[in-house]
Amino acid sequence: MTALHRAREVAAGIPAAGWWCAAIALVNVTVWAFVTPPFHVPDETVHVAYVQHFAEHAAPPDEPGGPAFASQQALLLDALHFPQTVGHADTGTIWSESQDDTVDDVEAGDLSAGDGGGIVSNSNQPPLFYALETGVYLATPADDLLDRLVSVRLVSALLAAMTTLFVFLFMRELFAEAWTWTVGALAVAFQPVFGFISGGVTPDALLFTASAALFFGLARAFRRGLTTRRGLGIGLVLAVGVLAKLNFVALVPGALLGLGLLVLRARPRRPALPSLGAAAGVLGLAALGYIALNRLVWDRSAWGGGIEAAATTATGGPAGVPGIGLTEQLSYSWQLYLPRLPFMSDQFAYFPPYEVWFRGTIGIFGWLDTSFGVWVYRVALALAIPLVLLAALGLWQRRSALVQRWPELLTWATMVAGLLGSIGFLGIRYRTDSGFAFEQARYLLPLLPLYAAGVALAALAAGRRWGRQLGAAIVLLALAQGVFAQLLVIARFYA
Structure with missing residues (x-):
């Protein structure tokens, strides 16, 4: 059987609803790509700079003392009035004919x-996403940066469609009720922060896809057993994720735990060991290849400075961050997600679970400079609690099924803990190094499959009579939220 024939068989085995969910996500994120002004997705300036430099020199931007942007991008940012617009919610983008002529x-x-x-800021990130975007950047017939920006944004939109498809497949492994697969996937497809971020040039788009594929691959292995083919698939996804963005490393311990539990529960156990070796082997080869490129071709540290910098700043060092004690670290991490306990020193002047995670998930756009009115978040909270x-x-x-599926639950919990802990x-x-807050709601989007599962559980809890209706209502609510978010961005930049 040829690889093409096998791929056709796999595609034919996916329900039509899954492809429709992916297509809807593609359309929605494409709208976001055209609605959002150039460079107004967080950090898109440096991501475009990375793509442009990689296209011109086949290497990451890593020259000490060199200009951050090429002349083409630097002058375009000025012509677009980007410095005057970013961070200023009362200032729109260019609008007049004379500005357009400039x-x-x-x-x-x-x-x-x-x-x-x-x-x-992203020089230490792996180049897989940027290499993918480079191919489209170079293939774009026009050589002006704005046309190329649109083209590479559309690659991110395609990745968002793939993410949605993997979420659908993950739901199919979790729930027997087929309608929940569509409800969960569409809730993701219309999620406004997911659409906004995926509509820009950012490695987060590939990170989301790899994360969703990892959840699906592990869920399928827990349902149907760990075979060599599935082990290779999980290893490939792990490799793609690690080489897409280093944030993915936070999910790796949980994934490896899941693979170990799959081997331990296999009967007989010995045939499952090669599958574990296949997954670890693919990940190891990808890591060794990246290290070799860094050391031998690009003349930089083994991991491009990303993991090394994190390890150095854990205890203080050349990066300029003083050592942070375990008590302070635990207090900070706790208060990031939960109410402060009486014996803890106050780490925040605000309540992060609401200000960062809830409001950020409902929608804060641009470079965190575009948000809804306060009343919108209050109404959203009133709807979210039930x-x-x-x-x-x-x-x-x-609960009885959950007890039987404890290895799978432990795997998901470890992956969540790894991401939150990182x-x-x-x-x-x-914050210690720069004085600014680091946390943004988009950092939780690798957990989109669990978000979809939560939506499905809420609908199922309404019972057989009302479950489908509630699921449809949640999808319509997500659609309305997304449309109003797009209108908010239009009003912010173009009104």
Whole structure:
């Protein structure tokens, strides 16, 4: 059987509803890609700079003292009035004909696209996403940066469609009720922060896809057994995730635990060991290949400075961050997600569970400079509380099945703990070093499959009579939330 024939068989085995969910996500995120002004997705300036430098030099931007942006991008940012717009909610993007003419003059000019390359905030990130975008960047017929920006944004939209499809497949492994698969996937497809972020040039798009694929691969292995083919697939997803963005490393311990539990419960156990070796082997080969490129081709540290910098700042060192004690770290991480306990020193002047995670999930856009009115978040909270309670009820109703599936639950819990712990670990160090907050709701989006599962549990808790209706209502609510979020961005930048 050829690989193409096998791929066709796999595609044919996916229900049509899954493809429709992916197509809807593609359309929705494409709208976000056109609605959001250039460079107004968080950190899109440096991500575009990375893509441009990689396209011109086949290397990450890592030149000490070099300019952050090539002349083409730097002058385009000025022509778009980006410095005057970003962070200023009362200032829109360019609108007049004369301003548009200025942008056209910059785009028509003979400006260098390869004289950047200075160290930027994402220089330490692996190049897989940027290499993927580079192919589209170079294949775009026009050589002006705005047209190329649109093209590479559409790659991110395709990745969002793949993420939604993997969420659908994950739901299919978790729930017997077929309608829940569509409800969960559409709740993700219309999630406004997911759409907004995925509509920009950002490695988060590939991170989300790899994370959703990892959840699906592990769930399928827990349902149907760990075979060599599934082990290779999980290993490939792990490799893609680690080489997409280093944040994915936080999910790896939980995934390895899941693989270990799959081997331990296999009967007989010995045939499952090669599957574990296949997964670990693919991940190891990818890591060794990346290390070799860094050391031998790009002349930089083994992991490009990302993991090394995190390890150094754990105890203080050249990165300029003083050592942070265990008590302070635990207090910070606890208060990031839960109410402060009486014996803890106050780490925040606000309540992060609401201000960062809840409001951020409902929607804060641009470079965190575009938000709804206060009343919107209050109404959203009033709607979210009963849905969360229903999801908890749905878990309770399935408690006997949950006990039987404890290895799977332990795997998901470890992956969640790894991600939350990494955010806390990096957050306190970033704040100590820069004085600014690190945490953003988008850092939780690798957990989108669990978000979809929560939506399905809430609908199922309503019972056979009302479950489908509640599921449809949740999807319509997500659709309305997404549309109003897009209108908010339009009003912010173009009104």
